Amino acid sequence: MSIQVYIPTPFRRATRNADRVAVDAPDVRALLDDLEGQFGALKGLVRNEQGEVHHHVNIYVNNEAIEALQGLDTTLKDGDEVSIIPALAGGGPARAGGRG
Amino acid sequence: MILTPEELVQVQAQAAAEYPSECCGVLLARGEPASDRLLMRCRNVQNELHAKDPVRHPRDARTAYFIDPKDLLTIGRREGEGYRVATIYHSHIDTGAYFSATDRQNALINGEPAYPDAVYVVLSVVERRVVDAAAFVWDPSAHDFAPTELQKP
Numbered sequence: 001m002s003i004q005v006y007i008p009t010p011f012r013r014a015t016r017n018a019d020r021v022a023v024d025a026p027d028v029r030a031l032l033d034d035l036e037g038q039f040g041a042l043k044g045l046v047r048n049e050q051g052e053v054h055h056h057v058n059i060y061v062n063n064e065a066i067e068a069l070q071g072l073d074t075t076l077k078d079g080d081e082v083s084i085i086p087a088l089a090g091g092g093p094a095r096a097g098g099r100g
Numbered sequence: 101m102i103l104t105p106e107e108l109v110q111v112q113a114q115a116a117a118e119y120p121s122e123c124c125g126v127l128l129a130r131g132e133p134a135s136d137r138l139l140m141r142c143r144n145v146q147n148e149l150h151a152k153d154p155v156r157h158p159r160d161a162r163t164a165y166f167i168d169p170k171d172l173l174t175i176g177r178r179e180g181e182g183y184r185v186a187t188i189y190h191s192h193i194d195t196g197a198y199f200s201a202t203d204r205q206n207a208l209i210n211g212e213p214a215y216p217d218a219v220y221v222v223l224s225v226v227e228r229r230v231v232d233a234a235a236f237v238w239d240p241s242a243h244d245f246a247p248t249e250l251q252k253p
Contacts, residue, residue: 008176009185010214019180045209055156056206058169065169085172086214090203091122091146091164092192 003031003076006083014041023082028059029072031082046084056087102187102219102235102250103127107139112223112230114141115191119228121147121161127187128178134186138178143168144190164202165190189221197224197234199245207245213238221250 005021012019021038025031029051036043046057051072053059059066060083066074076082103111107127115123124144130136144165149157157166175185192200199222207213207220216238224232235250 006176006180008179010209013212058172060169060173063173083173083176085169085176086209087169087206088124088126088142088167088172088188088214089146089165090190090200090206091159092195092200092202094159094163094202 001076001078003078004081005031005035006081008083008085010086011042011045011084014045015039025076027072027076028061028066028074028082031076032072056089058085058087059083060085101134102248103189103221104137105251107137108233108251110139110141111189111221112233115223115225115230116228118144118191119225120193122163122165122191122193123223124165124167124188124190126167126175126185126189128175128183129186130181130183136183137186138183140171140175140178142171145169162193185215185218187219187221188215189223191223191225191230194226195224197222197232199234199236199247203236204245213245216240219248219250220245 001024002022003025005023007015007019007021023031023034025034032046047053061069061074061080122144125141128138128140144161145168146161146164146166149166150160220236222234223230233250235248236245237248239246
């Protein structure tokens with residue numbers, strides 16, 4: 001069984017510039033365990049110390065966010081594509097019209 | 101070129117139309133020089149995040165942007181087609197076109213730039229008019245973002 005994992009630009013420094021990685025895993029949690037085993041630098045980038053996915057990181061199985069599936073327990077099947085994508089966010093001062 | 105005059109006009113129009121919410125989007129580029137360009141207007145979902153969880157997301161779209169994860173997935177797919185994120189833009193409402201502390205914080209992952217080769221463009225929108233725009237790039241020697249030249253609106 002092979003799951004294709006898409007690695008976006010912000011995380012490629014942790015995957016030795018690999019943009020796609022093939023992983024054999026029954027669910028998303030095991031997939032992340034496998035990835036972190038292959039690429040130690042990914043530890044802490046995707047999940048916190050409690051093993052929860054950072055709120056600024058989105059994980060998709062094919063086109064579905066895992067929050068809409070079974071989260072880290074989402075099962076995977078041969079040919080699935082998983083994407084791990086950090087948020088793009090920012091903004092002005094805490095109060096409109098201010099500066100900070 | 102960070103944004104062509106035509107692209108800048110489109111971004112300014114978006115920023116004015118979405119006032120008083122911050123607008124956001126990216127320019128995807130492919131090739132050297134970046135002749136194959138895609139200006140991708142993104143959806144700011146900050147208001148939805150704020151309504152759903154105001155503790156985790158205390159700001160609304162008037163003072164923050166958060167690109168719709170669906171747009172991020174599209175960007176990711178385009179990256180798979182050889183495009184790179186060349187420019188990331190957003191607007192500030194009734195304040196200046198500067199790279200805010202929040203912008204900086206969110207552009208970093210573990211202290212390193214998420215998109216070290218991208219240019220960040222910030223537009224200032226006051227009373228629905230774009231009054232200024234500025235660009236910022238990562239300066240590795242200073243380990244910080246620094247202003248760079250952008251054609252003025």
